Amino acid sequence: MKRVTNRSATSLLFLTSLVSGIFWFNNSAIYPFIASDLKLGISVLGLMSAGFLAGVGLMQILSGLLSMRIGPKSTILLGTGLSTLATLVTALESDPVALVLLRFLIGAGLALMFTPGVSLVASYYPHGSEGFGVGVYDSFSLVGGIFAYIGDVLLASTLGWRPTLELNAVAGLVVGLAFFAILPKEKMREDFRIQGVKVRNVLLDHWLLIVGFSLLGLEFASALVGNFMVYYVSSGLKESTLFAGIVGSVLPAAGVASSAFFGRIFDRTTRTKSLMLVLGVLSAVGLATSALNTLSGSVLSTLIVGYFSSAGFIVCIAASRKLSEKHELEYEVLGVSWVITLSLFGSFFGPIFFSYAVVSFGYVPAWIFSGLISTGFFAPLLANMLRTEPNP
Numbered sequence: 001m002k003r004v005t006n007r008s009a010t011s012l013l014f015l016t017s018l019v020s021g022i023f024w025f026n027n028s029a030i031y032p033f034i035a036s037d038l039k040l041g042i043s044v045l046g047l048m049s050a051g052f053l054a055g056v057g058l059m060q061i062l063s064g065l066l067s068m069r070i071g072p073k074s075t076i077l078l079g080t081g082l083s084t085l086a087t088l089v090t091a092l093e094s095d096p097v098a099l100v101l102l103r104f105l106i107g108a109g110l111a112l113m114f115t116p117g118v119s120l121v122a123s124y125y126p127h128g129s130e131g132f133g134v135g136v137y138d139s140f141s142l143v144g145g146i147f148a149y150i151g152d153v154l155l156a157s158t159l160g161w162r163p164t165l166e167l168n169a170v171a172g173l174v175v176g177l178a179f180f181a182i183l184p185k186e187k188m189r190e191d192f193r194i195q196g197v198k199v200r201n202v203l204l205d206h207w208l209l210i211v212g213f214s215l216l217g218l219e220f221a222s223a224l225v226g227n228f229m230v231y232y233v234s235s236g237l238k239e240s241t242l243f244a245g246i247v248g249s250v251l252p253a254a255g256v257a258s259s260a261f262f263g264r265i266f267d268r269t270t271r272t273k274s275l276m277l278v279l280g281v282l283s284a285v286g287l288a289t290s291a292l293n294t295l296s297g298s299v300l301s302t303l304i305v306g307y308f309s310s311a312g313f314i315v316c317i318a319a320s321r322k323l324s325e326k327h328e329l330e331y332e333v334l335g336v337s338w339v340i341t342l343s344l345f346g347s348f349f350g351p352i353f354f355s356y357a358v359v360s361f362g363y364v365p366a367w368i369f370s371g372l373i374s375t376g377f378f379a380p381l382l383a384n385m386l387r388t389e390p391n392p
Contacts, residue, residue, distance in 0.1 A: 021144020055107025079112025135263025
């Protein structure tokens, strides 16, 4: 661990991030089991994924505002409790509408967990190393994703998908209690009041908007691969569910390889815009690679999207935190939350579009169209670069 000021708190934040990664990926990892048991098609699975992304996106601003009012620790605890409870109830449900709603609540809880955690982790790292700290924090979330794609698939194969989600909920409960007991209490400014004008200044910051749309392009690609690759390899390419889960695990595994590395690159680069654009284009190309409609193409697509979208995510999040420094300290989490809101709530439409495109045109056109859409979200960044504005 790199020169952190509070090792025990930072370690616990990393563990919390790992659990959030399990919650993030667990449903999509076991979609084949849920679909088979409840006789659901890809349209319902698309709605579940869309509901999840809508929950994450809609709650981001509230996450920032709550962090300003009650502190990051309390906000993370609230999110952990919500995601844990919703995961437990999901294990007991069979109604498709309820499953979509519960996936929305899990996403809402994760929104309350992740962004305040970014702020806390960055505060424990020295100036100039914050990007590296955020990268390590995100890497633990991706390790949770690896467990979901392999561990949860193995558990679902032997125990069933319902006991698997129950065990995930137990992990959330244990980590939540440890977080409550160990993490130090925040010191809040007693004279601080949320001011509408300053909130508006953050939301209308043109650089934050550009970074948000860039992150949307990255998350659009990552969300489609993360939510549908296991199902596609299993039902479309007719591979075993366990093998499909292993293919899906390549996404977070590739992200682990890139997150901390590109966090360090961000700390040292002066060409943030060019870095975001290159990572975005490579991620979109990786998404379209699935159109090869072969197992090797699917593995390559998952590897490329996992590596470059995670790298781009770290660069965008670190950039948004840096951009938010010109506002008051308490508004920093709001700035990061706003960027994530633009990206994840926007990519809410991705699973709906993709599932519709698959039903209407087939997988190959759906993957190609998706790659083109992902690239299009970088148009504001490219336009800004052509105007030769300086890097943020």
